[in-house]
Each structure stands twice: as structure tokens, then as C-alpha cells.
Amino acid sequence: MSKTTVIAIAGASASGKSLFASTVYQELVAELGSDGIAILAEDAYYRDQSHMTMEQRVLTNYDQPSAFEHDLLKQHIRDLRDGKAVEMPQYSHTTHTRLPESIPVAPAKVIMVEGILLLTDPSLREEFDISVFMDTPLDICLLRRIKRDIEERGRNLQSVTEQYEKYVRPAFFDHIFPSKQYADLVVTRGGRNEIAIDIIKTKIRQLLAE
Numbered sequence: 001m002s003k004t005t006v007i008a009i010a011g012a013s014a015s016g017k018s019l020f021a022s023t024v025y026q027e028l029v030a031e032l033g034s035d036g037i038a039i040l041a042e043d044a045y046y047r048d049q050s051h052m053t054m055e056q057r058v059l060t061n062y063d064q065p066s067a068f069e070h071d072l073l074k075q076h077i078r079d080l081r082d083g084k085a086v087e088m089p090q091y092s093h094t095t096h097t098r099l100p101e102s103i104p105v106a107p108a109k110v111i112m113v114e115g116i117l118l119l120t121d122p123s124l125r126e127e128f129d130i131s132v133f134m135d136t137p138l139d140i141c142l143l144r145r146i147k148r149d150i151e152e153r154g155r156n157l158q159s160v161t162e163q164y165e166k167y168v169r170p171a172f173f174d175h176i177f178p179s180k181q182y183a184d185l186v187v188t189r190g191g192r193n194e195i196a197i198d199i200i201k202t203k204i205r206q207l208l209a210e
């Protein structure tokens with residue numbers, strides 16, 4: 001295969017996108033080699049909020065397209081396709097800011113991109129060769145989000161539920177769920193669906209053998 005294949009993994013917050021992408025990555029990286037497979041996270045392209053007070057940051061809507069620098073993400077996908085390494089930003093969900101250190105990502109034959117709003121943006125959709133939608137029930141996503149946000153993102157139950165009611169749930173119905181129509185593959189049961197993981201791995205191997 002001469003061209004790069006770009007695979008989008010979209011779906012609700014805490015639907016299992018990162019787990020799915022990292023599982024496919026871990027299970028293929030040894031076989032495909034260092035130039036074989038890479039991951040970009042849409043979350044890394046959240047706009048920096050360091051110019052705002054913490055109170056303003058906490059009140060920001062992070063579930064709308066304007067919260068992301070999609071132009072930069074698109075440019076990075078194009079650079080990787082053109083064989084150029086990129087510096088993926090690092091983002092902290094605890095401080096709501098970009099960290100000083102970026103992460104170098106080398107060009108690879110397969111680039112997986114995971115994030116909530118990837119399939120909602122027509123210009124980003126043009127970049128994807130294969131699109132996957134994680135179709136995990138919203139109540140399961142909420143339970144996983146509460147646990148993850150408290151354990152890993154510096155939140156408490158009140159902040160998670162307020163943000164969820166005000167921004168996260170409406171965005172699912174306004175933006176994320178409607179974007180499911182653009183998926184080639186819909187994955188149920190989250191990031192541990194082994195059959196779905198095997199299907200994507202098989203497709204990747206097939207593309208690389210072409």
C-alpha cells in the first residue's frame with residue numbers, strides 16, 4: 001500500500017473511543033513496525049484556555065465544534081499523509097489548557113483519529129478513509145464518564161452532572177448522534193468489543209497488503 005489510510009473513531013464522550021483505538025494500536029504495532037500505525041486524539045486539539053480565569057474555563061462549552069482547532073487537526077492529518085512528522089498538542093482536562101510539551105507523531109501507513117465531533121465536520125470527514133462510530137448506550141457512557149472525570153480529570157460529582165446536563169447530553173443529540181450516519185462501521189458494547197477490534201485489524205492488514 002503506498003497511500004496512508006486514515007481511520008476515524010467517533011462517538012459519545014466515554015463511549016470507548018480511546019480504548020478501542022489504543023487496543024487496535026497495541027495489538028498491531030509490533031506487527032506493523034514503527035512506521036505502521038499512529039493515533040491522533042481530537043481532544044489534543046482543544047483550544048488553549050490559559051488566557052481565561054478558572055471560573056470561565058469551567059463554564060466553557062467543550063462539546064461544540066468551535067471548542068476545537070479542527071483546522072490544525074486537518075493540517076496534521078494532511079502533513080502525515082504527505083510523509084511529514086507533526087507535533088500533536090498535549091491538552092489537560094484538569095486545567096483546560098494546552099501543555100507546553102507537544103508529542104511528536106511520525107508518518108505512518110495507518111493513522112487512527114479518535115474524538116467526539118470528527119464526523120460532524122464535513123471538511124474533516126473528507127480526510128477519513130474509514131469511519132467507525134462507537135454506539136455505546138448513553139447511560140453507560142455517563143457512568144463511565146463520572147468515574148473517569150472524578151478519577152482522572154480533577155472533577156467532582158456536582159461538576160460532572162452540571163456540565164453533563166448543560167452541554168454534554170444536548171451535544172450528543174444535536175451533533176454526535178446525527179453524525180452516526182457517516183460511519184462505515186457501527187460498534188456496540190464499547191472499547192472491548194473484540195470482534196469489532198478484529199474486523200478493523202483485518203481491514204488494516206488487508207489494506208497494507210494491497
Ligand SMILES: Nc1ncnc2c1ncn2[C@@H]1O[C@H](COP(=O)(O)OP(=O)(O)O)[C@@H](O)[C@H]1O
Pocket residue numbers: 011012013014015016017018019020144145148189190191192193
Ligand atoms: N467495554 C468497556 N467495558 C468497561 N469499561 C470500558 C469499556 N469501554 C471503555 N471503558 C472505560 O470507560 C472509560 C471511558 O472510555 P474511553 O475509551 O476513555 O472513552 P472515550 O475515549 O470515548 O471518551 C475508560 O475508563 C475506559 O477504560
Ligand SMILES: Nc1ccn([C@@H]2O[C@H](COP(=O)(O)O)[C@@H](O)[C@H]2O)c(=O)n1
Pocket residue numbers: 012013014017043046062063092093094095096097115116168
Ligand atoms: N477542558 C475540557 C475539555 C473537554 N471536556 C470534555 O471532554 C469530552 C470529550 O473527551 P472524551 O475523551 O470524553 O471523548 C467532551 O464531552 C467535553 O465535555 C471537558 O470536560 N473539559
